[in-house]
Amino acid sequence: MNYDFPKIDLHLHLDGSMLPETAWDLAQSQGIDMPADNLESFREFIVVSADCRDVNEYLRRFDLPLQLLQTGDALTRVSRELVSMLAKQGLAYAEIRFAPQQHMKAGLTQDDATAAVLRGIREGQAKTGVGIGLLLCAMSYGDASLNREENVETVRTADRFRDKGVVGVDLAGYEGMCPVADFAYVFREADKYGLARTVHAGDSMGPQSVRDALSFGTKRIGHGHRSSDDPALVKKLIEEGITLEVCPTSNIQCQTQPSYEAHPLKRLFDAGVRVTVNTDNMVLSNIDLDHEYDICIEKMGFSRNDLIRMNIYSAEAAFMAAGKRDAIISELRRLLDAD
Numbered sequence: 001m002n003y004d005f006p007k008i009d010l011h012l013h014l015d016g017s018m019l020p021e022t023a024w025d026l027a028q029s030q031g032i033d034m035p036a037d038n039l040e041s042f043r044e045f046i047v048v049s050a051d052c053r054d055v056n057e058y059l060r061r062f063d064l065p066l067q068l069l070q071t072g073d074a075l076t077r078v079s080r081e082l083v084s085m086l087a088k089q090g091l092a093y094a095e096i097r098f099a100p101q102q103h104m105k106a107g108l109t110q111d112d113a114t115a116a117v118l119r120g121i122r123e124g125q126a127k128t129g130v131g132i133g134l135l136l137c138a139m140s141y142g143d144a145s146l147n148r149e150e151n152v153e154t155v156r157t158a159d160r161f162r163d164k165g166v167v168g169v170d171l172a173g174y175e176g177m178c179p180v181a182d183f184a185y186v187f188r189e190a191d192k193y194g195l196a197r198t199v200h201a202g203d204s205m206g207p208q209s210v211r212d213a214l215s216f217g218t219k220r221i222g223h224g225h226r227s228s229d230d231p232a233l234v235k236k237l238i239e240e241g242i243t244l245e246v247c248p249t250s251n252i253q254c255q256t257q258p259s260y261e262a263h264p265l266k267r268l269f270d271a272g273v274r275v276t277v278n279t280d281n282m283v284l285s286n287i288d289l290d291h292e293y294d295i296c297i298e299k300m301g302f303s304r305n306d307l308i309r310m311n312i313y314s315a316e317a318a319f320m321a322a323g324k325r326d327a328i329i330s331e332l333r334r335l336l337d338a339d
């Protein structure tokens, strides 16, 4: 179905949203070996199949996209194409995220990678009304000290580009290899510059990771659905007005929830938690936001009004300019009243 109210995606990874034909094309032009003989079988390879065992297996699917995205031109192209895709899907606003430190293998600096992505975003936005913010991800590869220097540099890069389209920082990557709490240094650095933040937590790791993330002063949690295992934490999320960026299909594919029907999204919404619906990885998961809304209505018990309400939560939590935010929220409220 096509949903005609203003739609917002707060949780969308650039490298998980590259079109298979673009990946194929980049591999040909860069002379990179592909795990398939033709575009059709490559398309099958890149789209996550249901046998993805867990979130870390899922993340290994990013190895190839990352290999193809080591030049400024490639980063600009996929960013431009993603923004055009979002505009075509009728989104009002989206926050795209990527980790600049993963794009330095061919000599780019984090500044170069960020500038290339911002160029693509501007080009993609040129003929559309879609609002876009860019989040820079610090990475967890395991032990938190492994890439400490790169993570600190990511935060400093975010500060340098904050008036040019970067709206905040994130912590992403492998979960479960060390406590989220060990990454406090990333957010102490972000505090120095007053940067907005969100943190991946409560997906493959349980409620404690969400508590750790909240100790960094974040008002948003990437995923966070596992908070439902802990009633005291749910109460805290409600009291503190924390927004969860939930990505239902990603959770099912990573098997951090057993099924759409058993997913706690609706229970959290009914309890009063500010939950939102997002795509995580549009191409790797082979979905768009409308698909996720269909699932919400058909399998998770939501109404169209609930979807509008969750978009109001998204707008309120988004790192966007106040004028744009107010316009989106009043349009959503008008549609809510009209129903």
Ligand SMILES: [Zn+2]
Binding pocket: 011, 013, 172, 200, 222, 280
């Ligand atoms: Zn994510």
